[in-house]
Amino acid sequence: MNRKGAFARYLNRSGWLFVTPALVLFGVFMLYPILSSLYLVTRKWRGMTDSFVGLGNFVRMAQDNQFWHALGNNFLLMILQVPLMVILALVLAVVLNQGIRRGRGLLRLMFFLPAVTSLVAYSILFRILLQTNGMLNNLMLSLGVIQQPIGWLNDPFWATITMVIALTWRWTGYNMIFFLVGLQNIDPEIYEAAEVDGASKITVFFKITLPLLVPVILFSAVTSTSGTLQLFDEPNILTNGGGPANATMTAALYIYRQAFVTNSDFGYATAMSYVIVLIAGILAIVQIRLLGDRK
């Protein structure tokens, strides 16, 4: 009995030894910052020093139209981009999985390639490509598709379109992989049974394939939504700091600029970042609710 207790203690101690380095790092670089943000959020920067303002930062946030405009941009991009990308990824996955025999591996590789590039690298490439006097406008002008160069990055409307195009380019292949895995997990016998029953390909797609893919589609939609919420690299580089006229200013970029560029107001930036945590938390709950039941 005593020996058994000693052995259990030995195992328990070993367990702690294995997890300690990670837990120490977790405590220092995650838990401590989280707790210290509770202090930061009550402070306001005044020139040389900061002082206590209580909930003042949240009051200021409620009246800060620019912040809500930026958050609105996140939602606008979400609504425009996520459905477009999910549909494209679904089409590509279905065509790759069921439409062709040859070259499937190579095509899958090509579609996935954008997902391998860093956000900074593709933002720079797109910014050079889409300049008003840049290659895409020159090409379209010489082909006669357009009469005047398009302000891809200078016109508020076109800059939003540019963001949608860029995000779709970067993430469609990534989401396609999840759909491909989902398609391969569908039992082939279901299709054979449908074929025996004489169902047309269109019927099979809408009555069998699509319903079985719903969990993957939801996963992809929720993670993309959460990703769009945190957009930072693209608006900072591609549209050069959320321009033009804040048309592509996102919440994360606005928060960063409040803390590092236009002001050095960490307290206020922290207050706004709490809103982002709140929305991310709601999305996480939605994800668990939607997907947890189906497993």
Added chain:
Amino acid sequence: MSVVRSPFTPIRLLMWIILAIGSFVCVFPFYWMVVGSTLNPNAVIHGNLLPGNELWINLEKATKNYNLPLFFWNSLFIASITVFLGVMVNAMAAFGFEKYPSKAREWFFGILLLTLIIPQISIVLPLFKLVAGFFAPIDMLFGTSFGGLLDSSWGIIMPFLMSAFIIFFLRQNFKMFPTEIVEAARVDGSGEWRIFLQIAMPSMTASFSSAAILMFIGQWNSYLWPLMTILSDGTKTLPIAMSSMMNAYTIEYGGLMLIVTVSMIPVLAVFLGLQRQFVAGLVGSIK
């Protein structure tokens, strides 16, 4: 679903058109980038689509005007150290959580997973304050002047060594490693550390490569945190250097395109060489 070999039907034609346009759009920017690194700045902007002969001039600009080797080295150092120490720390934790079950540790694991929800922009603000005055308590106690970890590679490495996601991912994989083997080794007189290093780790190389790839790419491509903490040219990583080149008054497009190309080489090489582990790490997040 088997495809009937029909030589020409409208739906097959449509599928091939979709695939052709899709793959062209996906690959074209890469082609344009590589071609651009052989052109002079005007030709890049104008949109020449055939390779030029200024590759060596651009390489000289990239190394002399832009100090590409230093930025490359900074990125490589940060990503490699993160992978080396990070995989070790996270694998140990995953092993400890999975093979030494206890209520208290399970509770910590739960908190660990909970923090996965927190978006990066929210954690970096208080993290910046911490890192900026990292040694302040020591300095105060001992009268030293270590200051903080801003503008230092270690300030970029240390906060991202521990990754709740990597611990979760490796723990899922340790579930497949039979506990009986651990127990048998223990009966044979192996210490716990030896069981981990010489028995568990070698049998999980595939999972470790996935974790290493994820961590490497995360640091290699990292932008927001280095953007906050890097202050001088000497510590810049490739993404920071590239983005600041875009804000310069004159931009050497050819040289910049070459740097962007070079910045993609390590990740592309890892992806093309280890595709299976690459995708396994990615898909691991939904399984």
